[in-house]
Amino acid sequence: MKFYRSHIILGMDTPSLLAGAKGVRDTLEKQLKEKNIVNEIRIVETGSLGYNGVSMIIYPEGIIYTGIKPEDIKELVEEHLIKGRPVKRLMAIESSQKDICAGKQEKLLDGQVRIVLKNAGSIDPENIIEYIAKDGYMALGKVLNENTPKEVIDIVKNSELKGRGGAAFPTGKKWEFTYNTESSQKYVICNADEGEPGTFKDRLIMEGDPHAVIEAMAICAYAIGANKGYIYVRGEYKLSIDRIKKAIKDAEEHNFLGENIFDSDFSFNIEVCLGGGAYVCGEETALIESIEGKRGEPRLKPPYPPVCGLFGKPTIVNNVETLANIPQIILNGSDWFKKLGVKGSAGTKVFTILGDINEKGLIEVPMGISLKEVFENIAKGTRSGKKVKFAHIGGSSGNIVPFNNFDIKLDLNTLASSDLTHGSGVILFVSEDIHINDYLKSVAKFFKHESCGKCTPCREGTFRIYQFMEKLNKKEGKKSDISKMKDLCKVMKNASFCGLGQAAVNPFLDAMTHFEKEMMEGVKEGKK
Amino acid sequence: MTCCNVDVGKILKEYSEEKGNLMEILHKIQNSSKENYICDDCMKKISDYTKLPLNKLYGVTSFYTMFSNKKRGKYVIRMCESCPCHVLGAEAVINSFVDELGIKVGETTKDGKFTLEHCACLGLCAVAPAVMINEDVHGNLKPEMVKDIIAKYE
């Protein structure tokens, strides 16, 4: 094997490409050639590194540079790579050498621990060898050689891992249902229909570490007795689709997928299914309908998918992030995982932090971090310098938390507000120059557009909420509109068919609690 | 019957008749059409091949926003209007596209080049506000950038 004295890990995800990552790479290649160090230094293109602009990490030092432009490259190459002197002005934060957990994770940004994003940004996602070099497919090999399916389920159960995409249902328990259901055909589905506005963690995992998802699906399939899997990816996620497809092909070539994996009796294949632009397909039964080639409307429950799912067969639907935890849990054990996070919320959580803040991006932190810590230490305050008004956490259907309540801890119990969306992990910080009615109108428009229309409360309710918000936003509302909207929201929460309608009302109910006075500014004078 | 001149038969042959791949078939056929849509003739052929009754097939294509049974422009501009884009000024950007192209959202320019569509979150929130033009991504947009972006498409 060839030896390189330095590795440059270059983020090449969609936002990086937009910021000019291609130009940076070309210049870098040119410079290395010019300085005649092509054989000493290797460029690894990877997914998002979690920073703004074009970013890279240079190993073995582990120094992170961000906001790089082609004109910086000459200096970087001469100073860092030739003279060994890091270029301070481009460095993000001094990376810490201190290991915090199991001796494996690196501390990146303040307070972050990487399990799910372990490899995202440090390996070439299109090169299966690099994944293997980072203990990839070791967990699969381990369970196939050492564990019975029942033991695998016990490990996952003991880890207390809960679903990261929706209902926070204990993953191990879900697997057990399917394990216990007799059927000649079972399915594993990876829910990669990431549609919650503001969320792109699943995209980054798929773009940065697609094999982790594939490995986890294979482990799940072995545990529950499935031989076929589907990854349902949003149709808009072009790069994710390409990377996942390539990864499946490579995994097949290395017999991590296919017949008799690791020379065992276990066989497993994965197909990619594309979404068509429907938020509701994040709901697991709607997703199943969509894979079956139908309108993506949710199904009646019971029966639940673990017993009767895709094509009427027992089916596990797990979110990308949930799955990405699995190989690490297998390798490091349940106890290691449980120690991360807080009681009732084991492990880490990936959050997307957005809005009017200085440091936008993706973070993976242990459960239980407070919103204030995220805002002050990670987001580093508002970019505009204005006062922050509220944070909208968990996506459009999540809760609106006013600045006064920023002390809340972000764990599953806090976040578990709905079936469909909790834990999607978006935190959108909104500053005081945005009027609450303007903001809510945008939220309402989203749900009006995305309601599948199956049940009355959601189909008609999302439409009426938008109508109300449009009126309030034009200052043409009536006082009674707000109380009617409150009644409507309560009914939608109680009586909608699926999590979409039940959760869509969360921000409105919160706003009516915390910002009622401001909402009243939309009432036309004298109108009752 | 208007046909979009897509070799449907050839595309369909790539897929087994096994259930579970309709969505990908629809994407593939639509992407092969120069006008970004699935014509009635193709719908019939898909129905024949997949054994999915035609009424249900139309039910499916009309459900998902990415599919269209009406001719669209060579370039479909999908403009995100979700909250993360909204709070960073998406509305002004969208208005700029509307003004620049002289069409409303949902319409196609007379020369058949552009179709404007609203869409839900594209997952490009890190570079909000963002749009997708066919498969290209444009982020960190400001209204004054729109003219140059449009000019790049022939």
Next chain:
Amino acid sequence: MKNINITIDGKEYQVPENYTILEACKQAGIEIPVLCYHPDLRPEGSCRLCVVEIEGMRTFQPSCAYPVNEGMKVKTNTKEVRDARKMALELILSRHPQDCLVCERNNSCELQKLAAEFNMTDIYFSNELPAFKTEDESGVIVREHQKCINCGRCVRACQEVQSVNALEFFNRGYEKLVLPTGNKKLHETTCTYCGQCITVCPTGALHERDETDMVWNWIEDPNIHVVVQTAPAIRVSIGEEMGMEPGYLSTEKLVGSLRKLGFDKVFDTDFAADLTIIEEGHELLHRLKNNGTLPMITSCSPGWIKFMETFYSDLIPNVSSCKSPQQMFGALAKTYYVEKAQIDASKVKVVSIMPCTAKKYECNRPEMKDSGYQDVDVVLTTRELAKMIKIAGINFAEIKGEKYDAPLGISTGAAAIFGASGGVMEAALRTVYEVVTNTELENIDLKMVRGMEGVKEATVAVGNLDVKVAITNGLSNARKILDKIRAGEADYHFIEIMCCPGGCIGGGGQPRPTSPDKRKARMDAIYCEDCNMELRKSHKNPAIDTLYKEFLKEPLGEKSHHLLHTKYTKRDSNV
């Protein structure tokens, strides 16, 4: 079936374990409002009018779909539950026209009834109606889409009960709506005009084209001789539509009413049904003797015929070439009858009273002109006839009974049972048996072919031959048998296929709302009518005897062939 314990509103009950909460409540005497639920259809749980609170569950569940389980505690009447139901109804009403007084369904509308029950005196939301034009290009089924409330009952009836697939939901969210395939007109789709969508529609969004005005005009015109025929299933359903209990048998009141309405002759399709048995029976015997295509399949049901032409045109040789009784009647009325009565055929109008909407389509098929004129001029459904009776101020409950006119009003019990699934088969077997064996059939009630089941099979010994028969009702049930024939797995001799659930008693033109219980009552009445008849075998009908002697000469003869038999057309299934 095992029973389980369930607590509803604080009281304990024992109910079968396969019940839904709705069924359990019904047993407990608690009425739960429903809208998207229909007893004939798979529950969808989407309208949310039937939601209940279940202890331990975060959100309300639809009682129509949620199964009971041991120890379950249900609340049906809390403030939150009432609020949720009322809000759902208010939301629906705010997207529905409020001109109930001038609606087809005024006083028979389920939505209107619910609004009254909910004491809906005010709707807060603005009335938002989709801009749709009423569409009736099919000439049979009228779609007033602006009255659609997205309950999806028509879609489930069309797709699941009938497997016709002419209707489907389009778009999503508040733009979701029901449309014919590809947003075409109904007559450009695979629609069979069976009208099952109409029978399940809770509002005025779907109904048949009202053709009563035309009939009134003919009756008023002294130069026109208006002849009316009534299908076998009308006498067991018109009473129901006039406010009597389901299954009320009102043959003579029906005749009396028709005469009072001013029809010049009141005849009976049953006459033609007897004739059908003679023609079809001989056709079957001919096929059996001459190695003809078997199994032979009945052809009385025009919805089935269009379905067959569309989806199973390869089986055209299996289908009897006999016209339906209605069309046989029309052809004879304008030839045999006018000759006998010495009337100018061009001055005669034939009106059919049918339980069926597809008959409206059938009478307008271009080939149905063998008399030299359109054989049947117009078809009215049971519901349309009731409208005429009401407008004419006839007190149906009190009107004196009268008898059909001769000769086209003379019939047997074998014809009466045409209206129920299995009836054509039974009638045919009664005749075929006696024609073949030349001995009297001892037990005339062939109960093995009766009943509501979707697919029935039986073997009947006719002389030396064990005749294997199958009977289906509802088109998705027909598919089960037809696919067997296609696969070469069926060894039946004779198959009866009826388009609608339970046969014509469940037809698309029958009283609404329908239910299995109501259809059962109508069916029972049909067999009661058969029992009451003096003659119960078609070949014993003296009027049919005379018809052959005077006019047709012989079954399957040249004249029969010309007037009573027809051809079928292959149609595109992918439209």
